[in-house]
Amino acid sequence: MTTCQHGHDSADEDFCQVCGIRIDATALVAGSASGSATTAAGAAETCPACGAERTGQFCEACGLDFQTTEPVPSAPKASPAVPSPRRPQPAWAAVVTADREHYERVRAEGSPEAAKIEFPAYCPVRRFPLSGEEMRIGRRSVSRGLAPEIDLTGPPTDPGVSHLHAVLTPEPDGSWALLDPGSSNGTRINGTEIPAGARIPLLHGDQVCIGAWTTMQILLG
Amino acid sequence: MIADGFTVEVFQNEFLPAGGAEVNAVVTVTSLADSPATAEQPARQQQPGRAEIIIVDCSRSMASPSAKIAAARAATVAAIDVIRDGVAFALVAGTHRARPVWPPDGSLAVASDQARRDAREAAARLAADGGTAIGQWLRLAHTMFTTHPAALRHAILLTDGKNEHEAAADLDAAIDACEGVFSCDCRGVGTDWEVSELRRISARLLGTVDIVPDPAGLAADFAAMMTTAMGKQLGDVALRVWTPQHAMVKFVKQVAPMVEDLSDRAAPQGAQAGDYPTGAWGPGESRDYHVCVQVSPASIGQEMLAARVSLLAGPEVLGQGLVRAIWTDDEALSTRLNSQVAHYTGQAELAQSIQDGLEARKRGDEEVATASLGRAVALAHESGNEDTARLLAKVVEVVDAPTGTVRLKKAVADADEMALDTRSVKTVRTRK
Numbered sequence: 090m091t092t093c094q095h096g097h098d099s100a101d102e103d104f105c106q107v108c109g110i111r112i113d114a115t116a117l118v119a120g121s122a123s124g125s126a127t128t129a130a131g132a133a134e135t136c137p138a139c140g141a142e143r144t145g146q147f148c149e150a151c152g153l154d155f156q157t158t159e160p161v162p163s164a165p166k167a168s169p170a171v172p173s174p175r176r177p178q179p180a181w182a183a184v185v186t187a188d189r190e191h192y193e194r195v196r197a198e199g200s201p202e203a204a205k206i207e208f209p210a211y212c213p214v215r216r217f218p219l220s221g222e223e224m225r226i227g228r229r230s231v232s233r234g235l236a237p238e239i240d241l242t243g244p245p246t247d248p249g250v251s252h253l254h255a256v257l258t259p260e261p262d263g264s265w266a267l268l269d270p271g272s273s274n275g276t277r278i279n280g281t282e283i284p285a286g287a288r289i290p291l292l293h294g295d296q297v298c299i300g301a302w303t304t305m306q307i308l309l310g
Numbered sequence: 311m312i313a314d315g316f317t318v319e320v321f322q323n324e325f326l327p328a329g330g331a332e333v334n335a336v337v338t339v340t341s342l343a344d345s346p347a348t349a350e351q352p353a354r355q356q357q358p359g360r361a362e363i364i365i366v367d368c369s370r371s372m373a374s375p376s377a378k379i380a381a382a383r384a385a386t387v388a389a390i391d392v393i394r395d396g397v398a399f400a401l402v403a404g405t406h407r408a409r410p411v412w413p414p415d416g417s418l419a420v421a422s423d424q425a426r427r428d429a430r431e432a433a434a435r436l437a438a439d440g441g442t443a444i445g446q447w448l449r450l451a452h453t454m455f456t457t458h459p460a461a462l463r464h465a466i467l468l469t470d471g472k473n474e475h476e477a478a479a480d481l482d483a484a485i486d487a488c489e490g491v492f493s494c495d496c497r498g499v500g501t502d503w504e505v506s507e508l509r510r511i512s513a514r515l516l517g518t519v520d521i522v523p524d525p526a527g528l529a530a531d532f533a534a535m536m537t538t539a540m541g542k543q544l545g546d547v548a549l550r551v552w553t554p555q556h557a558m559v560k561f562v563k564q565v566a567p568m569v570e571d572l573s574d575r576a577a578p579q580g581a582q583a584g585d586y587p588t589g590a591w592g593p594g595e596s597r598d599y600h601v602c603v604q605v606s607p608a609s610i611g612q613e614m615l616a617a618r619v620s621l622l623a624g625p626e627v628l629g630q631g632l633v634r635a636i637w638t639d640d641e642a643l644s645t646r647l648n649s650q651v652a653h654y655t656g657q658a659e660l661a662q663s664i665q666d667g668l669e670a671r672k673r674g675d676e677e678v679a680t681a682s683l684g685r686a687v688a689l690a691h692e693s694g695n696e697d698t699a700r701l702l703a704k705v706v707e708v709v710d711a712p713t714g715t716v717r718l719k720k721a722v723a724d725a726d727e728m729a730l731d732t733r734s735v736k737t738v739r740t741r742k
Contacts, residue, residue: 104615104632109554109605111613186578207479208486211574308581 181219181265181309183226183239183257183297187212187247188304195249195301202249206301209245219265224257226250226299241303249274249300258288265307266290267297274300315342316621318631321650325636325643326607333603333616335633336565336650339549339588340596361398361418361460362539363451363492364389364532366411366436367469368403371502373438378470378499381525385532386433389466390426392536397421398458401429404467405440406475408450416450418458441475444511445484452488462545462590463492464517466535468528470499473507481507485514490546493517493589495535498732499525501724505731513570516589521732523725542590544623549599551576552583552618557605559617562586565654566598568735569661585622598739600654601633610637649740653693657737660689660698664734668705668727671718680706680718686734688714695738701730 092098093105093112105112192208217224217239225237230252239257241250251272257265269276271285277298283289291297293309322335364386372379386401393399398418401411410416412432419425447467455463473481488494494515496508499522512519518535522528549572551559564570576584588597603616617633638644667682683706690699691711699711704726706716 104613105554107555109557109615110608111615184581189577204483207482214578 181263181307183217183219183224184306184308185215185217185239185241186304186306187245187302188298189302191298191304192302203301206248208302209243212243212245215241219257219259222259224265225253226255226257226305227253239305241300247300247303250303254299255297257291260290264290264292264309272299316340316629317342318619318621318629320619320631320633321648322633323644323646323648323651324613324634325638325640325646327641327644328610328637328639329607330635330637330644331604331607332560333605333633333635334648334651334655335601335617336648336654337549337599337601337619337631337633338596339599339621339629341544341591341593343594359396359398359460360462360464360539360542361455361458361492362393362536363400363402363418363454363465365402365404365408365447365451365465365467366433367405367442367471367499368436368438369405369440369442369469369471370438371442371471378525379436379438381499381528382468383433383436385468385528386436387430388529389532389536390429390433392533392540393421393426394540395421397540398460399425399429400454401433402447402450402454403436404442404444404447404469406443406446407440408443408447410450410454411436416454418454442469442471442473443476443480444469444473444507445476445481448481448484448488448494448511451494452484452491455492462539462542464539464542464590465492465494465515466532466539467494467496467508467511468499468532469496469503469508471502472504482510485511489514490587495519495539497522497528497531497535498728499523499528501728505728509732516587518568519732521725521728523729538592541592543592545590546623547588547591547628548577548585548622549588550579550583550585550620550622551601551603552620553603554605554615555582557603557616559584560602560604561600562602563600563654563658564588564597565600565657566596566737566739569658569737570735572599588621598650598654600651600658603633605635608635608637610639612637653740654737656689656693657695660686660693660695661734661737663689664698664702664730668731668734671705671727676718680716683718684714684716686714687711687716693738693740695736697736697738698730698734701726701733705730 090098090100091102091112093108093110095108095110097105097107099105099107099112102112187209189208195203224239226239227237228242228250229236229240233252235252237253241247254272255267255269255276257267260266266288268288269283269285276283278289279296291307295307297305297307317340319338320335366382366386372382399421400413400418403409403411412429413419451465494511495517496512496519498508508519522531551562553559561573564572572586576586578584601617601619605614605616608614613634613636615632616635618630619633620630621628663682663686667679667686670678670682687702687708690702705719705722707719709715709717
C-alpha cells in the first residue's frame with residue numbers, strides 16, 4: 090500500500106488507482122504508518138458496501154471511500170491509531186444513471202405505458218451531493234413553480250419520474266432517508282417497492298429505482 | 311502485454327502541453343492464432359457451444375425476379391453445408407411475420423449429416439409470399455436462442471426490402487431486446503432495401519452489413535459468413551476502460567477493421583470504469599480501438615494513468631494496456647501527432663464524409679455533396695484506402711485525388727451508391 094501525492098492510498102505501486110497520478114517512489118509514505126482501518130482489518134478484505142475485493146482507499150467497484158467509512162462491524166476493531174487530521178467529513182451523494190436492468194424489469198411487468206418508453210441511447214452519469222434540510226427528487230416544472238434539488242429533467246428525460254417523485258431528508262447521524270409522497274409510479278429500494286409516505290433510512294450502496302429506467306445509487310464518500 | 315493469448319498494444323503520444331486535457335490512444339487488440347483462450351480445445355468444445363439461425367426474407371418481392379428467392383435458397387443451403395457437427399441451428403422465413411422453417415417446431419436442431427440434409431430440403435422449399443417486418447424476425451430468433459444455452463449465438467439475416475409492415479419503433483424495440491443475446495450479420499440483396507435500417511441492426515448486434523447487388527453472389531457470401539462464425543471461439547468479450555477520478559471518456563470507437571462508435575454502449579462498472587461490448591473473437595483476429603479520455607490536467611513534469619484498457623471474458627482478464635499522460639513544456643514533444651491516432655482520425659472522418667456526402671446528394675444539396683465526397687476522396691487517397699477510393703470513383707468523377715477535387719456523376723447506379731454507403735465504414739491499417 091502506497092500513498093500518492095494527493096493523499097490517496099493506492100495498492101498499485103506505479104499509478105494511483107484513484108487519481109491516476111504517477112507515484113514517485115522516493116516520495117512514498119509507507120501505508121502501514123497511518124495505521125488506518127485498512128491495515129488493521131487484516132488481509133483479503135472486501136468492501137463493506139458491495140463485497141468487492143478491497144484495494145486501496147476507494148472501492149474499485151462502487152467507489153466507497155474506506156477511510157471515511159466505518160469498518161465492517163464483524164471485522165476486528167481498528168487499532169486505536171491517531172485519526173488522520175485531514176480526514177474529510179463523510180459526504181453523501183446520489184449518482185443517477187440509466188439502468189437497463191431496471192428498464193427491462195419494468196417492461197417485463199408489461200404496463201402499456203412502459204412498453205412505449207425507449208431506453209435512452211445515451212445518458213450522462215449525474216452526481217448530486219446531498220446537503221441541506223431536504224433534497225427533492227423530480228423534474229422541474231415552470232407551471233407549478235417546482236425546482237427540485239435533484240432535477241432529473243433531461244435530455245434524456247424519464248417520463249416515468251413524477252415532477253415531485255420523492256424527498257431525501259437527513260437523519261440525525263448524517264445519513265439520509267427517502268420518502269415517496271405518493272408518486273404515480275412508485276419507488277423501489279434495492280428491488281423492493283416502498284409504501285407511500287414512509288421514511289426509509291438509506292444505507293451506502295442502496296439502489297433507488299424510479300420511473301422507467303432511472304436508478305439512483307446512494308453513496309457515502 | 312500478453313495474457314491468455316491476447317495482446318493489447320497502446321499507440322499514443324503521451325506528451326501533453328501545460329493544461330492539456332485530452333488524451334488519445336489507439337489500442338490494438340489481437341488474439342493469437344495459437345491462443346489458449348480462443349484455440350479449439352476439447353474442454354471448450356464440451357461447453358454449451360454455439361447456435362446459428364439463418365433468417366431469410368420470404369416477402370413477395372423476393373420472387374421478382376425469381377432469381378432472388380432461388381439465390382436465397384442456394385445461399386441458405388451453402389451456409390447449412392458449412393455448419394459443423396454438433397452446432398445447434400435453425401432456419402427462419404421472414405415475411406410480415408416470422409415462421410420457423412426448420413425445425414418446424416421452432417426449436418434448434420443439432421447439426422449432423424441427417425439434420426443438414428433435412429434442413430437443405432426445407433430450404434429448397436422456401437417460397438416468397440408476404441410482407442416485411444424485420445422486428446418480428448428478430449423477435450422469433452430471440453425466442454429461439456433464449457431456449458438454448460449456447461455461449462456463441464449468431465444469426466444471418468437476409469432481406470431485399472424495407473421494413474414496411476411494422477413501425478420503426480417496433481424494429482427498434484426488437485433490436486433492444488436482442489442486444490447482448492445474439493450477434494447478427496445482415497445482408498441486403500438487390501437495391502430496394504434501406505442501408506440505415508440494416509446498419510442499425512448490425513451495429514447494435516455486433517455484426518457486419520453488406521450489399522449483395524447480384525443474387526448470384528449470395529451463396530459464396532453466406533458460406534463465408536458461416537465459416538467465419540464457425541471460427542469464433544470466445545463470445546461476449548468486453549473492453550473495460552478504467553479512468554481516474556474526475557476524468558471522462560469522450561469516446562471509444564472501434565476503428566479497424568471497420569468504424570463502429572461504441573461510446574454509448576458502455577455498461578458502467580462501478581464509478582470509474584465501463585465495459586464496451588466487442589462480441590465474439592476467433593483465433594488470429596485483430597481489431598483497433600480509438601480511445602479518447604478527458605482528464606484534469608496535472609502540472610508540468612507529472613505523469614498520470616489516463617486509462618487502463620482491459621479485455622475481459624466474464625471475470626477473466628485476457629489482456630491489459632495503459633494509456634498515459636505526461637505534461638511537458640517541450641513543444642516538440644507535445645505537438646507530435648501519433649501516426650496511428652492521426653491515421654484512424656482520418657479513417658473515421660472518411661466514413662463520416664461519405665455518409666454526409668451521400669445524404670446531401672439524396673436531398674439534392676450538390677454543394678455539400680461535392681465538398682463531402684471530395685474530402686472523402688482526398689482522405690481515401692492519402693491513407694491508401696484503395697477499396698473505398700474505387701467505390702467513390704463510381705459515384706464521383708475524380709479530377710484530382712490529392713486535393714479532393716471532384717464532380718458529382720449525373721447517373722449513378724443504385725447498387726454503386728449503396729455499396730459505397732455500406733462499405734464506407736471499412737478502414738485500412740497503417741504499417742506499425
